[in-house]
Amino acid sequence: MLTILFWVFSVLMLASAAAVVLFRNPVNSAMSLVLTFLALAALFVTLDAFFIGVIQVLVYAGAVMVLFLFIIMLLDLKAETRRRLNIAALAGGIAVLGGFVVLITHVVKSLPASADHFPTLARTGYSDAYDIGMTLFSDFNLPFQIIGVLLLVSTIGVVFLSRRSLR
């Protein structure tokens, strides 16, 4: 069952990720990206990572992409016109892509096969939100606090700056 779900959502995710690039209309691309995020969230859920899956939907599909769509509509972007095929650009693109694929196969091959080489989250039997919270606030407390303050300051900064320009 889980394997079937994995294949369904991976195929959905990769297909919609390809659609983001292939569509000419920016709104179509944006909505395909939303679908990509939703399928990715579903993959997280099949791995029992409910918290990360739901945060994926909340932050990326629910907030970031709404802003993208907002900007696309506000700027009234029209469908991209089909350009003449640029041979040099195409060759460059294929070279970069090929290099990337070769690199990633080397990296994957050189990884140890067993899963215990990767640090996993210690499961305590509570919800995964609890586990992530405990890990973040005990082992990674300082970086977490710094990121939190940074984000808070930037949010307050935006509110403050927009308020000043109104005067």
Add this chain to the structure above:
Amino acid sequence: MPSLDLFLQPEIFLVWTSALKTLVILGVVLTMVAYSVWAERKVSAFIQDRIGPNRVGWAGLIQPIADGVKLLLKENFVPGGVNKFFFSIAPSLAMIPAILVLAVLPFGSSLFGVPMVIANLDIGVLWVFAVSSLGVYGIVLAGWSSNSKYPFLGGIRSSSQMISYELSLGLSVVPVFMITGTLNLGEIVQYQVDNGWMVFPAWFQSGGGLLEITTDNGSMFGLNLGQSLLWIPMMVSFVIFLIAMFAETNRVPFDLPEAEQELVGGYHTEYSSMRFALFFLGEYAAMIAGAGVIVTLFLGGWSLPFIPDGSQGWFWGLVNIGTFFAKVAAIIFFFLWVRWTLPRFRFDQLMKLGWYVFFEVALLNIFLTAGILAYLQS
């Protein structure tokens, strides 16, 4: 009886009880949607000193069915120049998230030992926020795909409004989690059963009360210092959450995306027949789901003081379910009452209120709660 045993195997039992709960809840909520439209018309009529619908059935009670038949039979007109794909999926995108929210709401304690919640997720509240944040796509895409100025303005307004108010909506409930220590909606309700509702903390389990009356079964009624202190940030949370919910469900005084007087009908101007009806029903379904969330987080969910839960027999289980829906109906009445009482905000006022007032107050409220909790623990 091998066939009965099959139904009682844990996995199969879970599947068919969940399916049954889903169907029943869907039926109940869709009926509530239809009748909140009727209630809207009756309440508005009462407030404006009119009679309201009274022709179809007794006191107009069959009016929703007549409306439904009318909308189904009307021509489903698609204007020229629209983006057909997004134009046809937008109404469903507006309706589905509202329904999905219902999956995690505990609408009762338990009935015959089956917990009365469809999906008991540990991250229930985050599910509510994640799914309801997807509701904006239906409105934005409807506005954009209609290829018409007024719907487009409605869609743009909707996206900026949702983003602004989601922030205060999310921040305002953080104190609730800090106090209860869980994101699971069922456990939040259980906390309120033991320690008093968030907005009405009049009973508690442990001692240390300022005023206390111990009943025979050991629970105490009265005031205790900790809960009275925490009542202050809880009321702030409740008020912000309630107001942000108005903005999130596009209700007056924040119904800018469809503001009839400025934008004709806003994002659904170009829609007709059942597609229009889906937007309409989606708005009411979102309102019911929102009311359910408010009831669960702040008003004690299915609980009433002195009323036992479903483990004491199926009768009390049914009473709990009835209590939940009665509370939801009361919140919906409040939504209707506000709609026909208050004028609409201007768009810049709406944005200012969200960013300059609610965001800061919700943030300060978190620090206040943390301070009180630290004081109580020391």
